[in-house]
Amino acid sequence: MRPLEVRRLGVVSYDAGLELQKALVEERRAARVPDLLLLLQHPPVITLGVRGGSRSHIVATGARLAELGVEVHDTGRGGDVTYHGPGQIVGYPILDLRPDRCDVHRYVRDIEEVMIRVCADYGVEAGRIKGLSGTWVGAEKIGAVGVRISRWLTSHGFAFNVSANLSGFQLIVPCGIADRGVTSLEKATGQHVPLADVDDRIVHHFSAVFDREVMAPRTGAPYACS
Numbered sequence: 001m002r003p004l005e006v007r008r009l010g011v012v013s014y015d016a017g018l019e020l021q022k023a024l025v026e027e028r029r030a031a032r033v034p035d036l037l038l039l040l041q042h043p044p045v046i047t048l049g050v051r052g053g054s055r056s057h058i059v060a061t062g063a064r065l066a067e068l069g070v071e072v073h074d075t076g077r078g079g080d081v082t083y084h085g086p087g088q089i090v091g092y093p094i095l096d097l098r099p100d101r102c103d104v105h106r107y108v109r110d111i112e113e114v115m116i117r118v119c120a121d122y123g124v125e126a127g128r129i130k131g132l133s134g135t136w137v138g139a140e141k142i143g144a145v146g147v148r149i150s151r152w153l154t155s156h157g158f159a160f161n162v163s164a165n166l167s168g169f170q171l172i173v174p175c176g177i178a179d180r181g182v183t184s185l186e187k188a189t190g191q192h193v194p195l196a197d198v199d200d201r202i203v204h205h206f207s208a209v210f211d212r213e214v215m216a217p218r219t220g221a222p223y224a225c226s
Helices: 014-029 062-068 104-121 166-171 185-189 195-209
Strands: 002-011 035-041 045-048 071-074 081-084 088-094 135-137 140-150 153-161 212-214
Touching: 002 195, 014 035, 014 071, 014 088, 014 153, 035 195, 062 166, 081 166, 088 195, 104 135, 104 140, 104 153, 104 185, 104 195, 195 212
Parallel strands: 002 035, 002 212, 045 071
Antiparallel strands: 035 088, 045 081, 088 153, 135 140, 140 153
16 A cells, blocks of 8 residues: 555635645655645635636625635636535545556546545435536535646545535535535534544545555644645
8 A cells, every 4th residue: 555644734725725735746746745635624715627617607796705705716626616615624635646546537436435435424325426526415416526637646636515504605506517406414414523523534435445554644744834
């Protein structure tokens, strides 16, 4: 098994998270760090993928977004528009997929599988919908996927709704899909679910699906950013 370093960063601004990813991708490319999984939350923010028309899927006015303090960012990842906010675990895997996992579709399916397994741990049956990315509970999306792969190094990743305020998704057409809903783990279970526990389940299933061994935290590693 290849090693995986997990960094739990708490709440990180979107700009800071993006810059951290860019820096760590270069560190990974130079083999100065192992494969990484960053787990964090973002303050309320709408992010836009490279798919054409994603900006048109913001339904709230600029004035309304400003009133709510919701920023809008272009990202460079795949996919359409999505919303991030507290109570949603965002995962940014920075992996070298070479030599044996150089398959974009497999990578996306594997990320979905991680979230499907996490849901199962809480008694929630989740799955896929043909032709759509992400992880679904019935017709409602619980986990979104939007990735970037450059020379088989990954960045961006997934967003899993645990206790997120789902009203934030009403500001957009989530992922550009007008006829589907959005849910969270707490909504699906009807129970409070501690974020730290879900973090642990994500790490467990991610390491299993991707055949990685989680490293002990390194002393002095830069786990926080502002």
